[in-house]
Amino acid sequence: MNRDEAGADQRRRILEATADVVAERGYQETTMEEIVRGAKVGYGTFYKHFDDREAAFLTLIDTAIKRTAGRVEEAYEREEGPWPDRVGAALGALFEDVAAHPNAARAVLVEAVAAGPEAAARHEAALKRLAPLLQPGRELNPRQAELPKSLEETLAGGIVWVLSQRLIAGEAAKLRALLPETLEFVLRPYVGEDEAAREAGEVASAISA
Amino acid sequence: MPAEELGPLPAGRHGFSREHVAHHQRERLIAGLATAVAERGYAEVTLTDITRAAKVSRRVFYENFESREQCFLAAFDVVVAHIRELLGEAVEGIPEWPQRAIAATRAVLGFLAAEPDLARLCMVESRGGGPAVTARFNEAVGEMVPLLRLGRAERDGERPLPHSTEDSVIGSLVSLVYRKVAAGEAERLEDLLPDCAEFVLSPYLGPAEASRLAREAL
Numbered sequence: 001m002n003r004d005e006a007g008a009d010q011r012r013r014i015l016e017a018t019a020d021v022v023a024e025r026g027y028q029e030t031t032m033e034e035i036v037r038g039a040k041v042g043y044g045t046f047y048k049h050f051d052d053r054e055a056a057f058l059t060l061i062d063t064a065i066k067r068t069a070g071r072v073e074e075a076y077e078r079e080e081g082p083w084p085d086r087v088g089a090a091l092g093a094l095f096e097d098v099a100a101h102p103n104a105a106r107a108v109l110v111e112a113v114a115a116g117p118e119a120a121a122r123h124e125a126a127l128k129r130l131a132p133l134l135q136p137g138r139e140l141n142p143r144q145a146e147l148p149k150s151l152e153e154t155l156a157g158g159i160v161w162v163l164s165q166r167l168i169a170g171e172a173a174k175l176r177a178l179l180p181e182t183l184e185f186v187l188r189p190y191v192g193e194d195e196a197a198r199e200a201g202e203v204a205s206a207i208s209a
Numbered sequence: 210m211p212a213e214e215l216g217p218l219p220a221g222r223h224g225f226s227r228e229h230v231a232h233h234q235r236e237r238l239i240a241g242l243a244t245a246v247a248e249r250g251y252a253e254v255t256l257t258d259i260t261r262a263a264k265v266s267r268r269v270f271y272e273n274f275e276s277r278e279q280c281f282l283a284a285f286d287v288v289v290a291h292i293r294e295l296l297g298e299a300v301e302g303i304p305e306w307p308q309r310a311i312a313a314t315r316a317v318l319g320f321l322a323a324e325p326d327l328a329r330l331c332m333v334e335s336r337g338g339g340p341a342v343t344a345r346f347n348e349a350v351g352e353m354v355p356l357l358r359l360g361r362a363e364r365d366g367e368r369p370l371p372h373s374t375e376d377s378v379i380g381s382l383v384s385l386v387y388r389k390v391a392a393g394e395a396e397r398l399e400d401l402l403p404d405c406a407e408f409v410l411s412p413y414l415g416p417a418e419a420s421r422l423a424r425e426a427l
Binding site for chain 2: 026028114116117155168184200
């Protein structure tokens with residue numbers, strides 16, 4: 001390993017340890033000591049990479065948001081079917097990514113809210129990225145003019161809630177099973193109850209197949 | 210009920226029993242924590258901040274609480290108990306489910322808008338406060354599920370709603386609200402009432418009727 005690689009490896013270990021400690025103890029109770037111990041680096045090495053605990057945490061959530069949002073948006077773009085299918089693909093990618101990286105996802109979805117104004121702003125910005133994927137659904141609703149302006153924000157909150165609850169319970173593996181119901185919940189305001197249920201049923205049978 | 214009015218009584222009055230004084234010290238500490246959290250954020254609050262705001266000694270703190278976290282939990286519980294009471298009063302005497310649901314939504318948003326510091330304590334600072342606080346938060350939110358579930362009786366459709374509907378509806382609103390509070394917009398929460406009420410009613414009454422009732426309620 002050359003020096004750059006060693007540096008990158010240390011940085012990665014620090015971020016992983018930050019995610020692990022924060023998931024276990026909560027951001028508020030997380031200490032530098034636990035992070036450096038978990039990362040198996042010294043304090044000096046930590047400070048070479050980050051100014052403080054908050055800086056490491058912010059980098060952790062930035063990295064996670066970039067990865068997850070990239071996957072979700074890519075899944076949405078790649079799906080060429082009608083809009084409900086595209087939302088299904090995006091939501092599927094989101095659930096899969098969260099299940100694969102539960103501690104990093106928890107940092108973004110749960111802990112960031114209470115980890116200071118910068119982290120809270122990133123949480124908010126990450127949720128806002130879901131809105132453009134949902135908005136085209138308004139075109140499918142005959143009552144579109146009457147739909148509340150806050151609908152996308154509210155639904156994004158609902159998705160995050162479902163994910164957060166499973167992460168807090170340590171049940172990221174159960175997320176897959178919750179995908180159909182969550183999709184139904186998200187689609188219902190746009191396409192109506194029956195169409196939303198049909199779409200959810202398709203996703204459910206694809207999962208069990 | 211501003212944070213500073215949560216507890217304290219003048220200290221050192223005679224004629225109170227020891228338990229009585231201890232009880233009020235506890236309340237003062239809870240109010241002290243609420244004040245300190247509002248000023249600095251829970252992450253930065255030290256025991257000294259709490260005892261200074263409560264005007265009691267460190268020894269008194271440890272007579273009442275084992276840790277900062279325990280004191281936070283006590284404060285959280287006080288706020289939740291108050292919201293529970295407001296909710297009960299808000300729906301009392303309202304026979305119809307949709308109007309009850311609207312009244313409950315209005316009561317919660319109204320309280321949080323009127324008390325931005327307490328809104329912040331229970332909606333924002335409680336996230337990231339560790340497993341015990343998180344569990345308590347979820348319990349409190351979960352208390353709303355049965356109230357909402359009663360709406361199922363209003364439905365015409367034959368197909369039952371997915372089991373997780375109530376959880377998703379409440380979670381959507383909780384998330385929306387804590388984001389507004391985190392962004393320092395707690396005072397404007399009541400503006401969200403029509404949208405929130407519609408969102409709550411919609412799965413049960415259908416979107417058109419939900420929209421009509423939500424707007425009528427204003």
